[in-house]
Amino acid sequence: MAGPVITARDLSLTFETADGPVYALSNVQLDVEEGEFVSFIGPSGCGKTTLLRVIADLEQATSGTITVNGMTPDQARRARAYGYVFQAPALFAWRTVEKNVALPLEVMGVADAASRIKRNLELVNLLGFEKKYPWQLSGGMQQRVSIARALAFDPKLLLMDEPFGALDEIVRDKLNQQLLSLWDATKKTVIFVTHSIQEAVFLSTKIVVMSPRPGRIIDVIETKFPRGRTLDIRETPEFLKVAHRVREGLRAGRSYED
Amino acid sequence: MKTEARGSFVPVAAISLIILVIWYAMTVPMNAVVADSKIAAAGGGLANTIEVSWSLARPVLPAPHQVAIEFWNTVFGVAPWKVKSLVYHAWVTLSSTLLGFVLGTLLGIVLAVAIVHVRSLQKSLLPWIIASQTVPILAIAPMVIVVLGSVGLTGLLPKSLISMYLCFFPVTIGMVKGLNSPEPMQLDLMRTYHASAWDVLRKLRLPASVPFLFASLKVAIAIALVGAIVGELPTGAIAGIGARLLNGSYYGQTIQIWAALFAAAFMAATLVWFVGVADRVTARLMGARP
Numbered sequence: 001m002a003g004p005v006i007t008a009r010d011l012s013l014t015f016e017t018a019d020g021p022v023y024a025l026s027n028v029q030l031d032v033e034e035g036e037f038v039s040f041i042g043p044s045g046c047g048k049t050t051l052l053r054v055i056a057d058l059e060q061a062t063s064g065t066i067t068v069n070g071m072t073p074d075q076a077r078r079a080r081a082y083g084y085v086f087q088a089p090a091l092f093a094w095r096t097v098e099k100n101v102a103l104p105l106e107v108m109g110v111a112d113a114a115s116r117i118k119r120n121l122e123l124v125n126l127l128g129f130e131k132k133y134p135w136q137l138s139g140g141m142q143q144r145v146s147i148a149r150a151l152a153f154d155p156k157l158l159l160m161d162e163p164f165g166a167l168d169e170i171v172r173d174k175l176n177q178q179l180l181s182l183w184d185a186t187k188k189t190v191i192f193v194t195h196s197i198q199e200a201v202f203l204s205t206k207i208v209v210m211s212p213r214p215g216r217i218i219d220v221i222e223t224k225f226p227r228g229r230t231l232d233i234r235e236t237p238e239f240l241k242v243a244h245r246v247r248e249g250l251r252a253g254r255s256y257e258d
Numbered sequence: 259m260k261t262e263a264r265g266s267f268v269p270v271a272a273i274s275l276i277i278l279v280i281w282y283a284m285t286v287p288m289n290a291v292v293a294d295s296k297i298a299a300a301g302g303g304l305a306n307t308i309e310v311s312w313s314l315a316r317p318v319l320p321a322p323h324q325v326a327i328e329f330w331n332t333v334f335g336v337a338p339w340k341v342k343s344l345v346y347h348a349w350v351t352l353s354s355t356l357l358g359f360v361l362g363t364l365l366g367i368v369l370a371v372a373i374v375h376v377r378s379l380q381k382s383l384l385p386w387i388i389a390s391q392t393v394p395i396l397a398i399a400p401m402v403i404v405v406l407g408s409v410g411l412t413g414l415l416p417k418s419l420i421s422m423y424l425c426f427f428p429v430t431i432g433m434v435k436g437l438n439s440p441e442p443m444q445l446d447l448m449r450t451y452h453a454s455a456w457d458v459l460r461k462l463r464l465p466a467s468v469p470f471l472f473a474s475l476k477v478a479i480a481i482a483l484v485g486a487i488v489g490e491l492p493t494g495a496i497a498g499i500g501a502r503l504l505n506g507s508y509y510g511q512t513i514q515i516w517a518a519l520f521a522a523a524f525m526a527a528t529l530v531w532f533v534g535v536a537d538r539v540t541a542r543l544m545g546a547r548p
Contacts, residue, residue: 058450077452078452086447092462094465094544094545103451107457133545
């Protein structure tokens with residue numbers, strides 16, 4: 001596809017609350033190219049989830065423009081342009097693993113559901129668990145089911161909102177690696193919200209550092225790590241340099257005050 | 259499950275025994291008005307007091323065994339299609355209970371779906387639904403029966419309508435809560451799929467509301483039975499548990515009234531038990547954690 005996947009210009013979003021307006025996003029400029037892995041990082045309240053939700057048309061910007069695949073977010077959502085992974089698996093408890101993955105296919109009326117379910121469960125290493133119910137799986141496995149569900153209808157864009165935030169570090173490391181190889185294999189564009197510097201630097205080709213009150217972008221860092229990277233790169237000087245720049249950016253945004 | 263049943267046997271038996279003892283004891287003072295002269299004629303004393311108080315033909319308070327014998331005779335001693343049979347009357351009441359229960363459940367679900375989907379209905383409809391339940395059913399039942407009778411509707415349907423009137427309410431309240439029970443994240447997920455309201459309803463809201471539905475149905479089936487009995491009272495006591503109660507009070511047949519009451523209680527317990535079984539079977543089919 002020609003042109004950038006995401007273009008945002010002067011994007012602002014203000015929530016009117018009883019305690020006065022909350023400036024969730026302020027003058028955001030953002031470009032995401034096809035095939036990139038972009039992380040939004042920042043402390044809570046910096047608007048990183050809100051920005052993702054604006055891209056997904058789950059929130060609407062107050063001013064400014066944003067396009068997704070050259071369309072408005074509303075059109076892109078109607079065109080089923082993206083798969084969304086939430087902070088929690090949000091699986092349907094009364095559906096088995098395969099039926100959960102089948103959900104978007106049923107809603108969208110996609111053909112060859114069986115082969116898509118199999119392919120995507122294979123992608124997240126969950127073959128053999130088709131007939132299990134969500135309560136029979138660990139938290140990490142449940143989140144992997146939700147990733148397979150987001151990929152089931154083969155969207156070009158994958159939006160992930162702190163998908164591993166609730167998991168322990170060991171599981172998170174493993175899933176990060178799986179996610180990287182999945183990104184490598186599917187050549188999708190990924191936008192990934194996190195509050196972990198390590199995770200952001202390890203996964204991304206582009207790190208967007210954000211700061212709260214008002215929510216804004218204060219730094220965009222391109223990384224040059226190879227696609228087939230492993231967890232070992234976290235010990236390299238280049239990795240630490242990028243991590244340091246992210247940390248500096250967060251500090252400059254006075255994110256750690258009050 | 260089995261150990262649970264065994265564990266509750268002793269306490270239940272103990273309470274039943276205490277109730278029986280109090281009941282037997284109370285028959286003596288309660289029946290004194292009717293029994294005193296007979297006791298005196300028999301020569302007085304504790305043995306005669308008990309003998310007379312526990313075997314009156316039309317006691318104020320019948321002894322438990324009198325009720326049990328009446329119950330046994332009218333359930334097992336008479337052919338079930340005879341008017342004298344309690345089974346016959348129970349069946350009449352049961353059929354209108356079940357019809358009213360089905361109608362009320364459908365009405366309750368339809369109202370809940372409407373309320374959840376049309377925001378203005380929540381404000382406009384819900385107060386009326388609540389107001390409908392503050393009207394004493396005993397006052398409104400005869401009017402319903404008479405009005406429907408005047409347009410030619412008699413028998414099963416008017417009674418069922420009273421059951422329906424009572425039992426749609428818990429279903430509506432439970433289902434509104436159940437249909438709103440999905441997490442915001444699950445609703446957002448359906449939005450990212452650009453799912454229609456119909457898909458959200460049948461794939462998310464309805465399955466999520468099933469546990470709430472069954473909780474409501476347990477209440478609904480019991481009050482559907484009450485509705486059916488109340489609906490039988492103004493019909494001139496032709497058939498049904500309600501007719502049996504009214505008939506008994508006309509002729510001072512207290513034993514018959516008590517037997518009918520036990521039949522009603524037994525029916526209610528059985529119906530609630532059936533709903534409970536349906537609840538567990540459905541939960542298992544839907545993959546709920548055992």
